[in-house]
Amino acid sequence: MIRVVIIEDDVRIAGINQRFVEKVEGFEVVGIATDREQANEHLDILEPDLVLLDLYFPDMSGLEMLQHIQRNYPHTDVIIITAAKEFDTVREAIRGGVYDFMIKPVVFDRFQEKLKAYQKYHEQMQLLGGANKQVDQQGIDQLLWGTGDRSDKDAYLPKGIDRITSEKILAYVEGGEELWTAEELGKRGGFSRTTARRYLEYFVEKGVLVADTSYGTVGRPERVYRKV
Template identity: 70%
Template sequence: MIQVLIIEDDLRIAQINRRFVEKVEGYEVVGIATDEQQARDHLEIFKPHLVLLDLYFPDMKGLDLLRDIQKNDPLTDVIIITAAKEIDAVREAIRGGVYDFMIKPVVFDRFETKLKSYQKYRQKMRQLEDANKQVDQEEVDQLLWGTNEKGYKDSYLPKGIDKLTMEKIASVIHRSAEELTAEELGKRVGVSRSTSRRYLEYFVAKGELIADISYGTVGRPERVYRSTRREE
């Protein structure tokens, strides 16, 4: 379970955030702090995995607390939830190492998306730590930008590669029992042969396809592709 501490001076909003958190599987709220002393006590006692932090309090600045969290509890991550919209506050929060930033009022759908993204980040980080290995560029991209449910990066794709087309093509190639040519795949997906070939070569580069040459019985040899992971 991912343990969450809510630091918010408006108790009504804090309780709404608690209910939002508890709707997302894999999370639990370990405490609510509404002032500086409570916040510092709860941080010391609970050592939460994640803090949901407002920026404005009558007795402290949320950004000051953020800096203290990064200094004293480097394994605790922070998501800012605030009405502050000033670019300076946003910039300083990002520089301070926040995982994410949400502007009030926050609807549940966005809240859930952010928490699920953080959940995937923690899982990926734990996998890399358990493997005790050096990371490659794609793994760093996944940690920084996240992945969608199919494992493809949402925030970075090479030029000429569209996410929706990529997922449609991936669905076809990973379910196909036979080898496919660019022309055959293009007909199934509804794209041109050249477009199909571009995506096929992209998947080859990612290691999800193997390319080979089929000489057939007539005509020129053709480049054919087969999946390295078959899906039912």
């Protein structure tokens, strides 16, 4: 069983996350902490495999807690679950060693998908950290991409496409307007028009979006995107 500690100051949300965890086979919640003191006690006593960490607390910064975990509990992984959407925050969390990042509100299907992916990663880490303590290229690929076969198109993202950025853009598209242009998405998300266009075309290739040409009121052609 993968032992999970939830660090979340909102008791209601912590309870929801606990129920989600307990619905995924192979995971168990061994503790819930709502402040810094409880978090430190749970980490010391319970030594969890995985922490589900919020970023906003009255008495601490979640990013500081992430750094604390990385320094003092090297065998504990972290998935951040937060309402924070600022790119700098996401980037700092990634650089701080977070395994994954979920934006609230989290639906169960997405939650389960993330935990299942982590479960495979955790199992592979256990396997590779066995008796010989050595790893080959295939083992590294399995850790980084979830597979040793790089021909699997869903195992990794193409050059120029970042997973966190793609999820952020997809969240805008799924929760926003019916039609999007690269310029509109760029303004909304703080991206350049070129970056927004690259990700929109990526989602077209993946079958998530479809693209069309709109000529507008002055006849100037413009590429527009909508959900499938």
